[in-house]
Amino acid sequence: MQNHSGTSLKERIYLDHNATTPHSPLLKQRWAELFEVSGNPSSIHQDSRIPKTWLRETRQKFADYLNCSTLELIFNSGASEGNSSILKSVWHFKQTTQPEFLISAVEHPSVVKTAEHLETLGAKIHWIPVHRNGKIDLEFIKKNISSKTALVSVMFANNETGSLFPIKEISSIAHAAGALMHSDCVQMLGKFDLASLPNKLKDLDVDYATFSAHKFYALTGTGVVYVKKNSPWIPLVHGGGQERSRRGGTENILGIAALGMVMGEIIASAVQVTEMARLRDLFESSVTKEIRGCTITAGESARLSNTSSLVIQGVDGETLLMSLDLRGFSVSTGAACSSGNPEPSPVLLSMGLTREEAQSSLRVSLGWSTTETQIQNFVATLKEVVGKLREINLNSKDQPYVAI
Amino acid sequence: MSQFNEKKSKGRVLVAMSGGVDSSVAAALLVEQGYEVIGATMQVWDYSSCDITEGSGTCCSSLDVDDARSVADKLNIPFYVLNCEAKFKTSVIDPFIKAYLNAQTPLPCVNCNTYLKFDHLIKKMKELDCDYLSTGHYAQVVFDENNHAKIKTSTDDWKDQTYFLFTIDPEIVPKLLFPIGHLKKPQVREIAEAKGLVVAKKKDSTGICFVGSKGYDQFIKENVSAAELETKKGVLKRFPSGEVMADHSGIHLYTIGQGKGLGMNYHEKLFVIQIDALDNTIWVGEEKYLLKNEVDIIEAKWLSEIEDGAEYNVKIRYQHQGSAANIYKTERGYKLKFKDPQRAVTPGQAAVLYKNQQLIGGGWITLN
Numbered sequence: 001m002q003n004h005s006g007t008s009l010k011e012r013i014y015l016d017h018n019a020t021t022p023h024s025p026l027l028k029q030r031w032a033e034l035f036e037v038s039g040n041p042s043s044i045h046q047d048s049r050i051p052k053t054w055l056r057e058t059r060q061k062f063a064d065y066l067n068c069s070t071l072e073l074i075f076n077s078g079a080s081e082g083n084s085s086i087l088k089s090v091w092h093f094k095q096t097t098q099p100e101f102l103i104s105a106v107e108h109p110s111v112v113k114t115a116e117h118l119e120t121l122g123a124k125i126h127w128i129p130v131h132r133n134g135k136i137d138l139e140f141i142k143k144n145i146s147s148k149t150a151l152v153s154v155m156f157a158n159n160e161t162g163s164l165f166p167i168k169e170i171s172s173i174a175h176a177a178g179a180l181m182h183s184d185c186v187q188m189l190g191k192f193d194l195a196s197l198p199n200k201l202k203d204l205d206v207d208y209a210t211f212s213a214h215k216f217y218a219l220t221g222t223g224v225v226y227v228k229k230n231s232p233w234i235p236l237v238h239g240g241g242q243e244r245s246r247r248g249g250t251e252n253i254l255g256i257a258a259l260g261m262v263m264g265e266i267i268a269s270a271v272q273v274t275e276m277a278r279l280r281d282l283f284e285s286s287v288t289k290e291i292r293g294c295t296i297t298a299g300e301s302a303r304l305s306n307t308s309s310l311v312i313q314g315v316d317g318e319t320l321l322m323s324l325d326l327r328g329f330s331v332s333t334g335a336a337c338s339s340g341n342p343e344p345s346p347v348l349l350s351m352g353l354t355r356e357e358a359q360s361s362l363r364v365s366l367g368w369s370t371t372e373t374q375i376q377n378f379v380a381t382l383k384e385v386v387g388k389l390r391e392i393n394l395n396s397k398d399q400p401y402v403a404i
Numbered sequence: 405m406s407q408f409n410e411k412k413s414k415g416r417v418l419v420a421m422s423g424g425v426d427s428s429v430a431a432a433l434l435v436e437q438g439y440e441v442i443g444a445t446m447q448v449w450d451y452s453s454c455d456i457t458e459g460s461g462t463c464c465s466s467l468d469v470d471d472a473r474s475v476a477d478k479l480n481i482p483f484y485v486l487n488c489e490a491k492f493k494t495s496v497i498d499p500f501i502k503a504y505l506n507a508q509t510p511l512p513c514v515n516c517n518t519y520l521k522f523d524h525l526i527k528k529m530k531e532l533d534c535d536y537l538s539t540g541h542y543a544q545v546v547f548d549e550n551n552h553a554k555i556k557t558s559t560d561d562w563k564d565q566t567y568f569l570f571t572i573d574p575e576i577v578p579k580l581l582f583p584i585g586h587l588k589k590p591q592v593r594e595i596a597e598a599k600g601l602v603v604a605k606k607k608d609s610t611g612i613c614f615v616g617s618k619g620y621d622q623f624i625k626e627n628v629s630a631a632e633l634e635t636k637k638g639v640l641k642r643f644p645s646g647e648v649m650a651d652h653s654g655i656h657l658y659t660i661g662q663g664k665g666l667g668m669n670y671h672e673k674l675f676v677i678q679i680d681a682l683d684n685t686i687w688v689g690e691e692k693y694l695l696k697n698e699v700d701i702i703e704a705k706w707l708s709e710i711e712d713g714a715e716y717n718v719k720i721r722y723q724h725q726g727s728a729a730n731i732y733k734t735e736r737g738y739k740l741k742f743k744d745p746q747r748a749v750t751p752g753q754a755a756v757l758y759k760n761q762q763l764i765g766g767g768w769i770t771l772n
Contacts, residue, residue, distance in 0.1 A: 319531045322484050326442070326532065343487060392530050 134298025162307025222255030508752025638684025661748025701767030
């Protein structure tokens with residue numbers, strides 16, 4: 001694809017890997033093979049063999065990587081479906097005896113909106129505060145958890161700041177009180193080396209976890225839910241008995257096969273994770289040195305390898321994003337789901353940033369193909385654009401910068 | 405689409421795209437003329453927060469934004485949605501409601517131009533390193549012998565929208581491009597068709613964008629408390645005798661010159677002559693009482709200097725043909741003395757002055 005000035009997409013620099021990752025080049029190499037994956041895995045005739053094989057093998061690879069049973073995995077359309085299914089399942093079975101939920105205030109909208117929906121049905125939601133420094137309020141959890149709590153839901157890593165949360169510690173608090181534990185792990189794969197945990201997912205001791213393939217170099221529309229044996233589950237989509245009657249509808253077999261193809265890279269991603277952390281640290285030290293009035297939100301907390309959330313004083317994030325886009329850099333001001341409706345990020349606001357700070361925020365998320373040269377170019381361009389926008393604001397008839 | 409590193413010789417333009425045919429064609433013409441074009445839609449309403457209740461079908465949608473995006477894709481230009489909800493509420497919607505509750509008939513499009521299109525977007529234009537701001541208004545920018553930029557009426561008399569542009573800061577006029585101002589509406593549609601834009605056959609937007617088909621009275625009902633609306637009830641009185649004729653359910657439901665829907669049966673045709681906000685009286689009477697020779701205006705804005713006592717062609721509402729009047733400075737603003745009496749002079753509307761086809765400026769009509 002080319003624009004009318006003749007430059008091509010390839011020249012752009014993509015720094016928005018928390019929104020979605022580009023497809024693994026491996027998928028392009030194996031595209032012909034992927035194209036052959038047709039047929040309905042539920043059919044009895046021999047034409048169902050290839051899709052059946054991919055379904056089985058991908059499930060096995062994923063289970064091996066997480067260190068769980070294949071029976072504990074359900075394929076679906078993505079993490080939003082997974083998160084909705086989990087919260088609704090728990091409510092379905094626990095509403096009379098355990099109508100309460102403890103949910104972090106910085107969850108993805110698929111958790112927040114489902115919880116708000118359950119609230120209208122009579123659930124009581126305790127929103128766990130996350131502080132400006134990226135730390136979750138464990139005391140709040142301990143204080144508010146009770147025998148009435150059905151589920152505690154805290155994401156593995158925040159999509160906007162990259163902050164990692166102490167899932168194992170929270171799980172033990174939840175389980176001690178008789179509650180179930182869910183973690184949205186959408187930002188984990190490809191950005192955190194799960195193999196660094198001796199027992200992998202088991203070390204988090206969660207009852208539910210959600211994943212989405214397009215966040216780790218495979219296709220959109222493909223999700224995986226981990227449901228620990230004997231945990232409550234009711235299908236969100238009823239249908240023909242697929243996924244052991246836990247998720248109706250013919251499987252997204254192309255997406256599942258693609259997920260299977262990238263699993264080898266995910267398993268071996270420790271090197272990329274280390275490199276992204278190095279580049280991220282380089283970026284942050286360079287950007288805070290080069291641009292005055294620039295701070296890293298929750299920079300001091302334990303974080304994912306690839307994410308930086310910046311507050312750049314005196315600059316409107318929305319305008320900054322557009323200016324960078326016009327110069328060929330893809331970044332984000334917050335969660336991509338709300339793009340097209342660029343309100344200040346509710347996550348940052350809930351962490352105690354002011355509206356002005358939230359509106360002056362920029363999210364930069366690196367990927368496996370990010371290079372040091374790209375980072376240097378980005379810092380140089382960011383410096384130039386920020387300088388220009390600040391100058392316009394100073395000369396403006398309005399106040400220097402007013403968030404509208 | 406990729407980065408816009410090199411500016412093209414004709415310059416970079418930010419074009420305000422509403423998703424309608426006019427601004428879509430404006431963008432298309434700019435691309436054709438060799439400008440480097442960036443499209444932007446101001447989102448003034450939060451579509452995502454629409455109340456979806458079970459069984460109510462689909463919620464209202466941001467279809468216009470989708471149309472604008474689709475045109476931008478077709479033209480292969482960058483496109484952004486700008487969140488202007490908060491500013492739109494404080495500078496357009498709130499004053500709109502307040503005006504109706506204060507016995508005025510508001511003109512929200514002027515406020516939208518004043519505070520959003522030709523203020524907020526001018527700032528975005530500078531921030532995005534653009535040389536010009538463009539809209540799909542039926543208006544023209546012309547340069548006089550001293551190379552001063554002036555706003556002139558459109559070739560299409562029927563569609564001319566300069567009436568809504570009187571508050572523009574003269575300093576920004578040289579930065580404005582109105583690519584369809586020299587065209588008539590059918591030609592604009594033909595261009596849209598020829599260029600294969602999805603909006604070619606889209607219906608013209610009529611009325612006030614945020615009110616929609618439900619009508620402004622319903623909009624006010626949804627956005628003002630019942631208790632406050634209760635305080636706007638009063639009576640209809642015969643003008644000038646003062647005879648009480650009927651009760652009414654709110655002054656915001658009436659506008660000057662209105663002859664239908666007065667809520668009473670009477671053997672002769674009566675019209676709303678005046679609305680008193682102080683005691684909520686709606687004065688109704690014979691049409692002759694609607695005629696006035698003098699109009700007072702306040703908060704005037706001038707694109708060109710005006711001469712006290714000089715004669716101008718003046719429009720007192722958008723669809724008004726214009727009529728000759730002399731202007732005189734007063735303590736509060738200006739007085740316009742019309743040669744011919746004018747029907748239904750309405751507070752809240754604007755009186756806009758022209759010299760030949762040139763927009764001179766204008767002010768807000770107020771009660772004497």
